[in-house]
Structures are given as structure tokens and as C-alpha cells.
Amino acid sequence: MLKIYNSLSNKIEEFKPIHENKVNMYVCGPTVYDDIHIGNGRPVVFFDVVKRYLQYLDYGVKYASNITDVDDKIIDRAQKLHITEKELATTYTNNFFEIAKKIGGYNFDVTPHATNYIEEMIKFIGELIADGFAYKTQSGVYFRVDKIKDYGILSNQQVKDLKTGVRIDLETDKEKDYDFALWKNTLDGIKYHAPWGDGRPGWHTECVVMTNEIFGGKIDIHGGGFDLKFPHHENEIAQSVAKHDHHLAKYWMHVGRLDLANEKMSKSLGNDIKLKDLVETYNPNAYRLMLLAHHYRAPIQFSDDLIEQYQKAYDKISYTLNKWHFHMILNNIDENGLDHESIKSFEEFMNDDFATPRVITLIDKLIKDLNKDFKAENYNTIILILNTLGLKPKIFEVLEEDIENYNNWQQARLEKNYEKADIYRKPLLDKGFI
Numbered sequence: 001m002l003k004i005y006n007s008l009s010n011k012i013e014e015f016k017p018i019h020e021n022k023v024n025m026y027v028c029g030p031t032v033y034d035d036i037h038i039g040n041g042r043p044v045v046f047f048d049v050v051k052r053y054l055q056y057l058d059y060g061v062k063y064a065s066n067i068t069d070v071d072d073k074i075i076d077r078a079q080k081l082h083i084t085e086k087e088l089a090t091t092y093t094n095n096f097f098e099i100a101k102k103i104g105g106y107n108f109d110v111t112p113h114a115t116n117y118i119e120e121m122i123k124f125i126g127e128l129i130a131d132g133f134a135y136k137t138q139s140g141v142y143f144r145v146d147k148i149k150d151y152g153i154l155s156n157q158q159v160k161d162l163k164t165g166v167r168i169d170l171e172t173d174k175e176k177d178y179d180f181a182l183w184k185n186t187l188d189g190i191k192y193h194a195p196w197g198d199g200r201p202g203w204h205t206e207c208v209v210m211t212n213e214i215f216g217g218k219i220d221i222h223g224g225g226f227d228l229k230f231p232h233h234e235n236e237i238a239q240s241v242a243k244h245d246h247h248l249a250k251y252w253m254h255v256g257r258l259d260l261a262n263e264k265m266s267k268s269l270g271n272d273i274k275l276k277d278l279v280e281t282y283n284p285n286a287y288r289l290m291l292l293a294h295h296y297r298a299p300i301q302f303s304d305d306l307i308e309q310y311q312k313a314y315d316k317i318s319y320t321l322n323k324w325h326f327h328m329i330l331n332n333i334d335e336n337g338l339d340h341e342s343i344k345s346f347e348e349f350m351n352d353d354f355a356t357p358r359v360i361t362l363i364d365k366l367i368k369d370l371n372k373d374f375k376a377e378n379y380n381t382i383i384l385i386l387n388t389l390g391l392k393p394k395i396f397e398v399l400e401e402d403i404e405n406y407n408n409w410q411q412a413r414l415e416k417n418y419e420k421a422d423i424y425r426k427p428l429l430d431k432g433f434i
């Protein structure tokens with residue numbers, strides 16, 4: 001039985017989806033004003049693994065990851081670059097999809113763009129106003145936080161503590177400092193027409209509306225980075241409670257931060273590391289392996305040494321698998337059995353709130369065992385586990401010429417013609433077959 005840590009209850013809970021065998025999952029995606037950082041890739045990788053493992057457990061999964069393509073940051077940057085918000089957002093949306101594919105995390109079923117749901121957001125805000133949960137001012141529309149009894153449930157805060165804790169927004173016409181914007185009236189940048197003034201929706205409204213439009217009700221998993229817990233997710237919950245009388249999702253999952261170990265951290269990549277630059281230098285699988293070697297809720301202190309360590313670990317896995325794959329082809333070994341003991345351990349670790357570090361240790365052990373004593377079932381088990389984690393080492397196809405090179409190499413060795421042997425050996429070494 002899968003158990004996951006629910007940020008809403010702060011407890012490990014048995015995972016029971018709302019509909020049997022079907023899991024609906026929404027993860028907050030990027031605001032597309034720039035390329036994503038190495039830290040932003042962490043939820044992309046982790047929720048990809050969640051989906052893969054749920055599918056491994058035979059659940060059908062519908063996974064939505066949104067694109068926030070209307071936002072102050074987008075407006076600011078577009079103005080600086082003298083292009084439209086749409087042009088800027090399109091560029092960085094495409095860049096996001098490209099990097100998500102590169103790291104094997106483009107596993108979304110739906111990728112809603114906020115700008116495609118403006119009408120629905122206006123309707124939603126209008127209904128909240130009509131029900132007294134929201135109010136209009138000169139500067140926009142705000143949510144009346146005091147109307148929600150359990151506001152603060154996700155971030156474990158009480159409204160009375162927010163009064164001093166929350167940064168006072170520029171808008172001074174709010175009833176309470178901690179009320180948040182559902183709509184911002186704007187003169188500047190891209191704006192949409194609404195009954196209460198031209199402007200654009202607030203970020204917290206975008207996600208709650210899109211979740212409801214896509215899934216038509218309460219979902220199973222709502223995920224995102226740890227930083228989104230407050231105010232973003234708290235405010236999504238508040239609006240959902242106001243409009244739909246539920247907490248939007250049954251399970252809330254938050255992924256820990258990835259920070260640079262120190263400011264002058266990366267000699268080669270600088271302080272501000274974009275994921276696309278990282279995977280130019282390191283294999284995307286090494287990045288994934290590094291993330292999964294840490295528990296998803298734990299923070300990661302990134303450094304050159306850390307990623308290099310996992311690049312080496314990944315190379316070892318890749319090399320070992322290619323070597324034994326070649327061995328299997330060469331010797332016509334065609335067994336598809338599995339090491340059931342290891343599969344049991346794998347499931348036990350994953351069922352324990354996705355304890356991927358323990359799975360990585362298990363893979364390490366299986367790789368060592370394989371190098372000591374080849375067993376096809378160990379090889380098959382490693383491949384199955386790696387696939388479920390989305391780690392896909394490149395297994396080179398064994399060609400006719402590789403077999404010939406191997407046979408010629410062995411023959412030359414028998415003849416003690418070492419110069420000739422080396423010529424046949426080189427291409428096999430290059431492919432990691434021997």
C-alpha cells in the first residue's frame with residue numbers, strides 16, 4: 001500500500017484516490033518569463049516519478065502542469081525587451097517544454113495556459129464577489145480572508161499571526177493587509193476586460209480555476225515546490241473552500257528546495273544556473289539521479305562536486321548495463337526473469353512516501369552484484385527499476401560488426417598479435433561493451 005506525506009495533514013497517509021484506479025494530479029508549473037533554474041527542475045522530475053510509479057501500480061493517471069503566461073514579471077520583461085508579452089511567454093514556454101523533454105520530465109497529459117482560461121476566471125471571481133467572499137476596490141478584486149475559518153491550514157499559520165508577518169502590498173485599498181488579489185486592475189501591459197475594471201487575474205486564481213476546469217472537482221494530488229505552500233497554495237485552498245467547499249486536493253505534496261551550496265558555488269556554470277546549461281555539461285540522467293538520491297522533501301545543497309559525483313555514479317550504471325547487454329547478445333542469453341526479492345524492496349521503498357534514496361542504494365547494490373556474478377534477472381530488475389524512475393541509460397544496439405570485432409579481437413589474442421587485437425578492441429571499448 002502506497003503511503004504519502006500529506007502536507008495538508010502533516011501526516012503520512014495511506015494513498016486512496018477519490019476514484020478507484022484513477023489519479024488526478026495537478027502540479028504548479030513555471031511562470032514563463034525566463035529559462036528555468038536547476039531548482040525548478042526538481043518538481044518536474046519528482047512528479048514525473050510519481051506518475052510513473054502510480055502507473056507501475058496500475059493506476060490511470062491524468063497529470064496537468066500549468067503555464068503561467070500572464071504575470072507582472074512577464075509584463076516587465078517584455079517591456080524591457082520591447083516585445084509583446086505573448087512573444088516572451090511563447091519563447092519561454094517552448095524552452096520549458098524542451099528542457100522538460102531533455103530531462104525526461106515531459107510527462108504531462110494537459111498543460112493549461114492561464115491566458116486560455118481568462119473568461120472562466122472572470123466568471124469565478126464574479127461568483128466570489130456575489131457570495132461575499134471577494135470585494136472590489138479601485139485597484140482590483142480581493143479575497144476576504146476572514147471569511148475562511150480554517151485559513152492557514154496548509155502553512156500552519158493563524159490569521160492573527162499574518163497581520164504582521166505578511167509583506168504589505170502596494171495596494172492600500174484592501175480591507176485587510178492579508179487579503180489577496182484575485183484581479184489586478186492595470187493600465188500597463190497586457191490586460192483583459194472585466195466588469196470591475198481592465199486588468200489581469202491573480203496567480204492564485206489561475207491555478208484554482210484551471211484545476212477545476214480540467215478535472216471538474218476535487219483532485220487527488222496537488223503538487224509543487226515547497227515555496228508555493230504559502231501564500232500560493234494556501235490561497236488556492238481558500239478560494240476552493242469558498243467556491244466548492246473542499247480543499248481542492250485530497251493530498252498536497254511539496255518538493256524541497258534545491259539551493260546552491262554557497263554563492264560562488266559553480267566554477268564552470270556561475271551563480272545563476274539555468275537547467276539547460278547544466279545539461280550541456282552533465283548528462284540529464286546524472287541530474288535526475290542526483291535529485292532522486294535525496295528524499296523529495298529534503299533540501300539539496302547543490303555544488304559541482306555533488307553533480308560530478310552523480311555523473312560518475314550514472315556512468316558506472318550505464319557502463320555496467322552496456323557491458324552485460326553485450327554479453328547477453330553475444331551469448332544468446334534471452335531470459336526475462338526478475339529478482340523478486342529486489343522488486344519487493346523497490347516497492348517497499350517507493351510505497352514509503354517515495355523513499356527514492358533507498359532505491360538508489362538498492363540499484364547500487366544490484367550493479368555491484370552484477371559485476372561480481374552475472375545474472376540476467378539482476379540485469380532485468382535494474383532496467384525495470386530504472387525505467388520506473390525515468391532513468392534511461394543509453395543501451396547501445398549490438399551490431400553485426402560489434403560481434404565480428406569481438407571475435408576478431410579474441411582470435412588476435414589467441415594468435416598473440418596484440419597490435420591487431422587492440423585495433424578490434426578499441427570500438428568495443430568506445431561503446432562500453434567490454
Ligand SMILES: [Zn+2]
Pocket residue numbers: 027028029207232
Ligand atoms: Zn499554482
